[in-house]
Amino acid sequence: MLIRWQGVALLLLGALSGCGNGNTLESFGGPTMGSTYSIKYVRHAGLAAPDEVRVQVEQILADIDRQMSTYHSDSDIERFNALPANRCQAMPASILELVRVGEQLSVQSDGSYDLTVEPLLNLWGFGPQAREEKVPSAEALAEVRQRVGHQHLRIDGDQLCKDAAVEVDFNSIAAGYAVDTIASKLEAMGIHDYLAEATGELKASGRKADGSPWRIALEEPRDDRQVAERVIVVDGYGLSTSGDYRNYFEQGGQRFSHTFDARSGAPVSHNLASVTVIHPSALMADGLSTLLLILGPERGWDYAEKHDIGAFFVIRADTGFVTRSSHAFERLSGKKTE
Template sequence: MPSIAVLAPPRWRLLPILLLGALLALAGCAQDDTPVELQGRTMGTHYSVKLYGLPDTLSVEQLQAQIDARLEQVNDLMSTYRPDSELSRFNASDSGDWFPVSLELAALVALAERISIFSIGAFDVTVGPAVNLWGFGPGQPPEQLPSDAQLAEVRERIGFPRLEYRLDPPALRKEKPGVYVDLSGIAKGHGVDQVAAVLESAGVTDYLAEVGGELRASGTKPDATPWRIAIERPESGVREVHRIVTLHDAAMATSGDYRNFYERDGKLYSHTINPITARPVTHTLASVSVIAADCAQADALATALLVLGPEAGLALAEAHDIAAFFVVREGDGYSDRATSRFAALTAE
C-alpha cells in the first residue's frame, strides 16, 4: 500500500516490551550523572520516565503534575473502562448519526484505519465486541466459552467498513447499533507519545518514557551512550531478560500472548483476538517488538504482526521495511527472527 511508507521507521527509532526493573537499571545518568525518575499509574498499568537535564524553570513536582494531567485526558477520551469517557459514550450510543468527538480521538481512529488496511484487517479497533465476548474487556472472563452462534453474531459488528470518522468537524459514526471500538491495541502507545510531548514542551531532550511496556527514547545518557532496553522473555510468571537492544531517538512497542490470558479445560486463551475469526490467536508467535517513528504506530503494528503470526507477520514486516523482532515458541524454548531493518537499527 503506497502510503504505508509513513508507518515504516526510516532512520528513526527503536523500542520493545521490557522489564521495568531492567529498563531502569540499564538506563544511565544526567547533567550530574543523576537521573530524574518519575513513576505513576495510568490505563490500568504503570508509567515511568527517566530523564536528564530538567530545566531550572520547572520542578520535578510540576513536571509530574503535567504528565499525570495529560494521561488523565487520554483516559477521559479513550478508556473503555470509564463509562463516561468520550469513547465509551460513543460505544453506548445506538445512533447511526455522526457523534461529535475530539480531534485527538478522531485522528487516532484515522491512524488505526490506515494500519488496518495495511495489515489486511489483522489490526482492527472494531474488534471490541469479540474482546468483550471472550472476557478481555471491562467485564470478567466468561464461565463458558463463546458458542459458534455468538461468534457469528459479533463478527457481524466487526470490520472498519462499519465505522466512519471525519476530522473536520471531528466525529465518529457507526453503521449499526452494537459497533464497539476498542483502542487498547494503540492507546498505550499514544499515551507514551503524549508523555514525550509534555517532556519536549518542557525542554527535556534526553529521556526514556514508558507506559505499560511501550517506550519512547530521546537523546542519550550523560556519557553520550544510548538508552539500553531489555526485551522480556515471553513466559508467564517469569521476569527475565531475553535480549538487550539500544535505542537511538526511537519508539518501541511489544505485543505478546503471555501476560493476559485465562485457562479453560487445559487450554490457554490469549487476549490477542483475530478480528477476522473473532477468536484468540493460536499460533506459536509469543511476542513481537516493533520500532517505529512514534509509539502509537509501533503499538498498533506490533498487535497486527502478532495476530498475523510468525510467517505472515515476518513476511509483511520485511516487505515493508518495518523494524520488527519476533520471538517464536519452539518446543521447550524460543527462536528469534528479526527483520533486516530491526537488525540494522539495533546494531551497536
C-alpha cells in the same frame, strides 16, 4: 482506566544516579491505564523540576483516560460505544487521529487488526464487560461478529459516526499515543534526554546523565520470571512489545489468548509468543506490534519485511523459544549487546 492487555516485555537497564558533570537523572511515575508509567530525564541547568514535569505528564494521562477509557461509562469513547447504529458524536482530535490509524492498520492487515473487537473481547471473557472466560457458542459468535468491523466507522468533520452498533477499543494503540504525546511535551519543555514509558510502551531520546545510552532489555515471554532475551540501544525511537503470555485461559487442553483476529472472531492459534517493534512513532510501534502478533510468525514476518518494519519475533518451539529479527530491526536498534 484503560486496561492494557499486551505483554509488557521491556526492561530499562543501567544506573539511574546523577553524574559529576552537574546533570542529574530525575525519575518519577505512578499508576495509569490499569498499569504504571515512568519518566526518566536528564535535568540540565535551567530545566523544569520533576514536580513541574510530573504535573504536565499526568495531565496528558488524565486527558487520555477521560477520552479513551473503556472502563468509564462517561468517557468520550464509551459514550460513543453506547450509541445505536446510524448515529454520530463529536469527538476530540486525538480520538479521530487514532481511528484513522486504526483504519490504516486494518486495511493493511486485510481486516485482521481492528479497533472494533471489544464485543469479541467481552464474549470470550477478556473485555471490560466480560462475564466468564470460555469458548462461546457458534450462534453467539455469529451474532457478535455482525457488530465488528472498521468499515462500519466513518469520520464526518469532527464527528465519529457508525452504521452498525460497533464499539471501539483503543487498548492496542492508546499507550503508544500517550508516550508520543508525553515525549512531545518533554521536548517542548527543553528536555531532550529522556525515557518515557507507559504500560511498557516507551520512547527514548538522547543519553543518560553519565553520557551512556538508554539500554532496553527485551524480556523472554514467560510468566514465571524475568529473563532478558536481548539488550538493545534506543535513541529517538518508540518501542513496543505485544505478547499473548500473560492474559489467556485454557479449556479442553487448548490455550486461548486475548489476541484476536477480527476476520475469524477468535483468538489467534499460531506459535508466535511476542513481537517487539521499534519505530520513530511509539503510537505506530504499539499498533504494529499488535498487528504482527495477530498475523503470526510467517505472515507477520513477510509483512514486516515488505513494509521495512523493525520487528523482533519470539516464537515458541519444542525446545523453548527461537528468535528472529527483521533487517530493519537490526538497522534501527543500535549496537547489539548480549
